[in-house]
Amino acid sequence: MRVARAGLTADRLTRAAAELADEVGFENVTVSALARRFGVKDASLYSHVSxxxxxxxxxxxxxxxELADExxxxxxxxxxxxxxxxFADAYRDYARAHPGRYAAARLPLDPADLAASASARHSEMTRAVLRGYRLTGDAQTDAVRLLHSAFHGYVSLEASGGFGHQPRTAEESWSGVLDALDAALRNWPSPGGVREA
Amino acid sequence: MRVARAGLTADRLTRAAAELADEVGFENVTVSALARRFGVKDASLYSHVSxxxxxxxxxxxxxxxELADExxxxxxxxxxxxxxxxFADAYRDYARAHPGRYAAARLPLDPADLAASASARHSEMTRAVLRGYRLTGDAQTDAVRLLHSAFHGYVSLEASGGFGHQPRTAEESWSGVLDALDAALRNWPSPGGVREA
DNA sequence: CCAGTTGCCTAGGAGGTCTAGGCAAGGTTA
DNA sequence: TAACCTTGCCTAGACCTCCTAGGCAACTGG
Known part of the structure; x- marks a missing residue:
């Protein structure tokens, strides 16, 4: 009776799941919902994803x-x-354009998946940015981590409404924050702290 | 036949759920799991939480x-x-000692709950920290947001293994990052950017 | 001491995850 | 052309979580 096949593949499922995530939130990406979207039974998906x-x-x-590409x-x-x-704008723009995908990117991965992921590219690109600031060694590592933390923290707080509806918009603060980070990178303190005013 | 009652209240359930979150992860905090922990049926919990x-x-x-108290x-x-x-150490220590609770603290809340939450205290305390740095107005707001972002981003990346097993530990980088933030607050750039070296 | 309230119960439906096994369409080989 | 095999999706069903409805028994207070 059934005539047309849906033509499922692991790749098509993944892309559709990503769209679904952006529409209804990553936490609502479910096998059943995805099957519904393709008009097939949920058990059918288990031939393609385990x-x-x-x-x-x-x-x-x-x-x-995708984020690394952007x-x-x-x-x-x-x-x-x-x-x-x-870098910062591309990062934040991606997170705002694709909230579900961005939430997915924060899924804790096991080491095997992590190694196969693009997260190494992220660190590399951050290090590339830092070449303009003459930071090396531990200072460079710490700067990479500060930038990741600040970018991720900012978009994550922005997404969860952490910045409220205050007069100063998230947009305006963003450039202030970037100015401050730029200044911090240019004046990176030597270990032990700098105590003068 | 049943003799002893479990003595459930909304408060006891909440505290037990928080412990459960720290043990098995916030995403696994479930009504059934909590009922199991108290040795009662899951339907019984619905008299206390809706x-x-x-x-x-x-x-x-x-x-x-709790975090605000710490x-x-x-x-x-x-x-x-x-x-x-x-501030930073208390924040990070809480997140590491109570990963499940910390994850819970990042749950998107609707405005009513948000207003009743301690998150206003967080902003207030951050502003208090900044009094030592003579920042006012928009710069102060931006600095609050940078600190929140950096702290949250750091512990969140640390928790999800984002810092890998590199030679430089998350512990060591933390103090480097704090030094840099301290420097950024002391040398907060004026709007428009500071271009000199 | 009896009435009302409270605390936990049983029963059951809806929806999600996943396994086992089946059938039929399409491509392969003789 | 016929037999074969692979592939794509199916049904059936077990198990889990969420939640509602309704019930009984044990506390509590007038």
Missing amino acids: SARELRTRVALLALA VAAALAGRAGRDALVA | SARELRTRVALLALA VAAALAGRAGRDALVA
């Missing part, structure tokens, strides 16, 4: 790769402060 | 209040850089 967990992991890996494109041909701002 | 959602919200509010205690009698480090 579990709901694997489906979500695939979305996470897709998001990490950032890489934004970074091309820029250096110093321009590179910092381009 | 839904799984409410249970999780209660844990979130508990965590926000930070307030750490902040007492300190100013300037000492206050910054005390």
